[in-house]
């Protein structure tokens with residue numbers, strides 16, 4: 172029997188959605204390896220988090236009640252302790268800022284092979300096949316890791332979140348954290364420009380690209396955002412120009428998003444952009460170039476000038492287009 176241990180992600184009092192995607196990936200691995208799925212949560216309001224993680228397909232939930240926010244040294248010690256206690260064949264964490272921080276340290280301490288940023292996982296006959304993307308998502312590769320146990324991080328937006336409630340056993344693990352080895356503390360949070368908007372949580376994104384031409388023309392898209400109740404995001408050039416803050420950027424070096432609707436306006440559909448939004452349920456593109464690659468992945472498309480199309484959309488939603 173080869174068990175799977177997945178480690179949830181949380182930030183400032185909330186479990187992150189990627190935790191529930193991790194449960195799907197973990198359950199698939201556990202089924203392939205004929206093992207149990209263990210979900211773990213470290214620090215914060217662990218009792219509440221454990222109840223949330225008790226979803227369909229989870230066999231056991233483990234809590235480590237130590238500290239409030241993410242801390243590299245506490246997580247590393249806690250996850251190593253969990254792995255030593257449970258002896259799972261697989262330790263799986265999100266390929267998030269946190270997961271990328273502690274997973275390699277955990278793998279090193281446990282002496283296990285480590286593969287990051289998995290977009291697919293297959294396990295058969297003791298070999299783990301990990302699908303990854305390379306060269307800015309231009310190439311898909313598979314990595315065969317012939318000898319476990321394994322440590323893997325999984326990319327957000329690649330597995331659907333588990334929905335149904337479960338009947339897992341919840342237990343607390345008392346980890347004897349070595350305080351001398353905890354070398355940093357979180358003293359507080361400071362919002363970066365752009366406020367606390369998390370485009371990764373939005374259901375409806377209106378995303379603007381270089382087709383907008385000038386910063387003052389952003390008023391047009393902002394009026395559409397107001398009229399529709401959407402959240403504003405963008406491609407990288409808009410952020411590189413300093414027109415929107417970094418937390419609005421969708422893509423390989425920005426945020427991965429999975430909204431119900433993604434309306435891409437004046438965005439060409441470069442692979443680095445698509446890597447961040449291809450998981451949207453419905454993609455709508457507005458572009459004046461009928462050959463723009465964004466139309467290859469769009470469910471609906473308008474070939475037209477955004478300076479005509481966007482005002483018409485604003486009016487359709489009962490708003491007043493600004494003059495730009």
Ligand SMILES: Cc1cc2nc3c(=O)[nH]c(=O)nc-3n(C[C@H](O)[C@H](O)[C@H](O)COP(=O)(O)OP(=O)(O)OC[C@H]3O[C@@H](n4cnc5c(N)ncnc54)[C@H](O)[C@@H]3O)c2cc1C
Pocket residue numbers: 307379380381382383405406407408409420421422423424425426436437438439440441442443444447457458459460463475476477478
């Ligand atoms: C390592 C690396 C990481 C990267 N990471 C990211 C990332 O995270 N996110 C990201 O977005 N990019 C990223 N990029 C950049 C990426 O390669 C593209 O350059 C970028 O996505 C292009 O942005 P765009 O589509 O807004 O601009 P363009 O490619 O210039 O496209 C503008 C589009 O607007 C259309 N257009 C122009 N005028 C109008 C009009 N009046 N009406 C309608 N349509 C119009 C054009 O036909 C064109 O298709 C990265 C690049 C590298 C090398």
